[in-house]
Amino acid sequence: MGDYIVDEAGNGAVAAASPPNQRGNAERQQSPNPNPDLTGHKLLILTPFDLPTGWADAARARYPGLTIEHNRHNPWVGSGGPPEDVDWSDVTVLMTGPVLPSPRDAPRLQLVQLQSAGANYVLEHPLFKDTKVAFCTANGVHGPQIAEWVIMTYLAFQHRLPHYLDKQKECHWDRDSHDMDTLDTVHQRMNLVHSGILGYGSIGRQVARVATAMGAEVYAYTAHPRPTPESRRDNAYYVPGLGDPEGVLPTRWFSGTSEADVNEFLASGLDLLVLAVPLTPQTRGMLGQAQFKVLAEAAEKTEEGAKRKRGKTYVVNVGRGPVVETGALMEALDEGWIRGAALDVTDPEPLPREHPLWRKPNLIVTPHVSGNSTHYIDRLMAIVDINLERLSKGERFINQVNKKQGY
Amino acid sequence: MGDYIVDEAGNGAVAAASPPNQRGNAERQQSPNPNPDLTGHKLLILTPFDLPTGWADAARARYPGLTIEHNRHNPWVGSGGPPEDVDWSDVTVLMTGPVLPSPRDAPRLQLVQLQSAGANYVLEHPLFKDTKVAFCTANGVHGPQIAEWVIMTYLAFQHRLPHYLDKQKECHWDRDSHDMDTLDTVHQRMNLVHSGILGYGSIGRQVARVATAMGAEVYAYTAHPRPTPESRRDNAYYVPGLGDPEGVLPTRWFSGTSEADVNEFLASGLDLLVLAVPLTPQTRGMLGQAQFKVLAEAAEKTEEGAKRKRGKTYVVNVGRGPVVETGALMEALDEGWIRGAALDVTDPEPLPREHPLWRKPNLIVTPHVSGNSTHYIDRLMAIVDINLERLSKGERFINQVNKKQGY
Numbered sequence: 001m002g003d004y005i006v007d008e009a010g011n012g013a014v015a016a017a018s019p020p021n022q023r024g025n026a027e028r029q030q031s032p033n034p035n036p037d038l039t040g041h042k043l044l045i046l047t048p049f050d051l052p053t054g055w056a057d058a059a060r061a062r063y064p065g066l067t068i069e070h071n072r073h074n075p076w077v078g079s080g081g082p083p084e085d086v087d088w089s090d091v092t093v094l095m096t097g098p099v100l101p102s103p104r105d106a107p108r109l110q111l112v113q114l115q116s117a118g119a120n121y122v123l124e125h126p127l128f129k130d131t132k133v134a135f136c137t138a139n140g141v142h143g144p145q146i147a148e149w150v151i152m153t154y155l156a157f158q159h160r161l162p163h164y165l166d167k168q169k170e171c172h173w174d175r176d177s178h179d180m181d182t183l184d185t186v187h188q189r190m191n192l193v194h195s196g197i198l199g200y201g202s203i204g205r206q207v208a209r210v211a212t213a214m215g216a217e218v219y220a221y222t223a224h225p226r227p228t229p230e231s232r233r234d235n236a237y238y239v240p241g242l243g244d245p246e247g248v249l250p251t252r253w254f255s256g257t258s259e260a261d262v263n264e265f266l267a268s269g270l271d272l273l274v275l276a277v278p279l280t281p282q283t284r285g286m287l288g289q290a291q292f293k294v295l296a297e298a299a300e301k302t303e304e305g306a307k308r309k310r311g312k313t314y315v316v317n318v319g320r321g322p323v324v325e326t327g328a329l330m331e332a333l334d335e336g337w338i339r340g341a342a343l344d345v346t347d348p349e350p351l352p353r354e355h356p357l358w359r360k361p362n363l364i365v366t367p368h369v370s371g372n373s374t375h376y377i378d379r380l381m382a383i384v385d386i387n388l389e390r391l392s393k394g395e396r397f398i399n400q401v402n403k404k405q406g407y
Numbered sequence: 408m409g410d411y412i413v414d415e416a417g418n419g420a421v422a423a424a425s426p427p428n429q430r431g432n433a434e435r436q437q438s439p440n441p442n443p444d445l446t447g448h449k450l451l452i453l454t455p456f457d458l459p460t461g462w463a464d465a466a467r468a469r470y471p472g473l474t475i476e477h478n479r480h481n482p483w484v485g486s487g488g489p490p491e492d493v494d495w496s497d498v499t500v501l502m503t504g505p506v507l508p509s510p511r512d513a514p515r516l517q518l519v520q521l522q523s524a525g526a527n528y529v530l531e532h533p534l535f536k537d538t539k540v541a542f543c544t545a546n547g548v549h550g551p552q553i554a555e556w557v558i559m560t561y562l563a564f565q566h567r568l569p570h571y572l573d574k575q576k577e578c579h580w581d582r583d584s585h586d587m588d589t590l591d592t593v594h595q596r597m598n599l600v601h602s603g604i605l606g607y608g609s610i611g612r613q614v615a616r617v618a619t620a621m622g623a624e625v626y627a628y629t630a631h632p633r634p635t636p637e638s639r640r641d642n643a644y645y646v647p648g649l650g651d652p653e654g655v656l657p658t659r660w661f662s663g664t665s666e667a668d669v670n671e672f673l674a675s676g677l678d679l680l681v682l683a684v685p686l687t688p689q690t691r692g693m694l695g696q697a698q699f700k701v702l703a704e705a706a707e708k709t710e711e712g713a714k715r716k717r718g719k720t721y722v723v724n725v726g727r728g729p730v731v732e733t734g735a736l737m738e739a740l741d742e743g744w745i746r747g748a749a750l751d752v753t754d755p756e757p758l759p760r761e762h763p764l765w766r767k768p769n770l771i772v773t774p775h776v777s778g779n780s781t782h783y784i785d786r787l788m789a790i791v792d793i794n795l796e797r798l799s800k801g802e803r804f805i806n807q808v809n810k811k812q813g814y
Binding site: 144151158160173350351355364365 | 556562574757
């Protein structure tokens with residue numbers, strides 16, 4: 001969880017909506033003809049979970065030509081390959097995880113709907129590499145709950161919740177120890193707080209929505225420049241009513257892939273820095289000692305920072321652990337270069353008991369749980385609904401993986 | 408902190424903007440004539456805090472006729488009465504707390520700007536009772552940070568932050584113990600979560616703003632019916648850009664002062680219940696055993712509630728402790744009639760070490776700190792700015808206390 005597409009999401013190819021035939025894999029996806037009833041299509045769902053009540057009936061009613069089969073094989077468990085009781089020969093749409101058929105076994109397959117936001121585990125599979133089968137991710141299903149986790153940890157730090165939970169255990173009404181100097185909540189500096197969001201995808205956009213509702217200002221950082229309204233739009237799936245699909249919330253946009261670009265963003269006076277980028281060669285170690293020093297220097301330049309002699313930025317990582325150099329982070333916490341940090345992902349992960357990171361000051365660590373949600377399957381099936389509709393209309397799929405970029 | 412006006416806030420009398428004279432107290436506030444320069448006015452500020460940088464200079468530039476004096480006497484400390492070094496005779500506007508002059512000593516006084524959201528401590532003072540001097544509160548300065556506290560505690564409970572903080576102390580990456588059944592975040596049921604806000608003032612309105620940004624639905628409960636757009640408006644001070652000043656966010660409105668009215672609201676299927684009412688004879692003990700049973704019965708009627716066999720509603724009290732019967736709350740937590748609770752106010756308060764409430768399950772207690780903010784004085788001076796402007800224009804004051812109702 002936590003991985004998602006920063007850029008280019010949803011720029012999928014045109015869906016092949018014509019009745020599937022026995023053309024070779026290389027020719028699939030070529031006929032964007034509407035097929036309103038999805039005649040001749042078969043959807044196979046591999047998941048141990050119950051489908052949402054009524055989902056299959058509704059889909060059958062909408063597409064009288066569609067066959068739906070739900071196999072409770074867990075596509076995440078076991079490396080023994082696909083379940084043996086499946087006849088792939090007429091499957092055109094497959095919802096799965098790492099379990100995939102060979103191209104030969106599934107000659108009519110057109111669309112693979114993954115149950116994860118990332119597609120890293122399919123990149124070497126021949127069905128992905130050697131065919132034109134479209135692969136779509138679950139990008140967007142994690143945004144709301146991970147954004148909640150970001151807001152929760154920041155508020156918990158600013159309102160000193162860990163301290164008061166300890167006092168509660170001691171049955172101690174600790175009214176007098178509060179430190180006014182720590183009381184910089186998101187809101188309390190509403191026109192001053194700058195929430196920098198590194199990676200403006202489904203998580204970052206929902207963080208922006210909530211932070212804005214609390215009075216914070218939002219700066220966005222993306223790999224590619226977003227100079228136009230069109231370029232700021234997010235074409236990936238998002239939960240209706242949430243996020244910032246049009247990209248209208250940030251007051252400043254930063255971009256680039258070089259260290260200098262990142263440093264410029266980090267020097268912009270951030271009170272909250274949210275890391276919500278996937279792990280790629282470009283993002284690995286993106287936040288190292290030099291970057292923490294940039295944050296520290298930016299803090300010292302402010303009147304308040306000079307007075308308080310400590311860091312200004314609270315760093316939250318919900319992307320992938322290796323995006324942050326753990327050693328540099330520990331130094332930054334020890335030296336007070338940053339105000340504090342919250343990590344739902346670490347490097348290494350899982351974090352071993354003996355690792356010194358656990359006990360660093362001003363740090364909250366949770367074990368990669370921010371993306372958990374009871375509504376995962378509901379949202380996943382909402383994505384399937386969208387892609388079935390697009391298949392029936394011959395339109396581009398949502399959340400389709402770019403085969404060159406691998407995400 | 409935490410107290411505020413539920414209804415009727417800001418319906419102040421017309422400000423007396425004419426040059427102050429030696430008329431008797433009973434005649435003050437009678438001449439709504441503009442006085443753009445505030446000629447003849449003197450503002451005395453009693454507070455130990457620094458004023459915001461540049462505030463006094465800006466006010467003097469705006470009102471050339473206004474004299475401003477800042478006395479660092481703490482108006483909250485000491486019962487020895489007003490400081491002896493103050494000449495009250497020409498003071499027309501006073502910013503203070505419980506420290507007040509006698510009507511005779513301050514014959515030209517027209518406006519008292521209190522530094523608290525409540526006015527309960529002035530109700531028996533002759534300056535309040537026996538004169539027409541306008542009293543205005545700091546209503547609205549607490550909304551943003553207390554709303555943050557409400558959202559923080561709810562998310563902390565739903566995302567099991569106290570559990571993970573304990574595991575962090577044990578250096579234990581506890582990835583596997585998560586309980587999917589507890590994962591009902593605000594968002595995860597975005598179209599199902601009903602946030603009931605009992606008391607729709609500055610706190611409740613900002614909770615509504617943030618909860619809405621997270622995808623929750625908001626039900627509002629007020630003492631008086633709010634059938635029209637005009638009646639839903641909040642005329643009290645609010646931090647610009649925040650809250651719900653027009654009252655457009657709730658999808659349902661409930662009202663009334665009887666137990667039956669309250670019970671009807673509580674039976675509406677609330678996942679989150681926020682108590683943000685002041686303590687009055689009507690609100691004392693508003694949530695007793697019968698009300699917790701209403702919440703339990705409403706939960707049992709839902710499919711999920713019947714399955715989980717436990718309460719559905721998370722109860723948050725940021726009003727005043729005695730609004731909730733502590734014994735009934737403890738029973739509700741023990742019996743699972745509610746999902747959990749967060750209290751920043753308790754009864755008794757402070758909560759003694761030996762009190763059993765401290766150790767109840769699914770409870771977060773903090774020692775009446777949710778209203779703390781480094782921006783308190785900034786916002787307070789913003790209210791003074793508004794009231795000086797209204798004084799200069801002969802308009803109604805903001806946040807004026809209704810002398811009959813006492814708030």
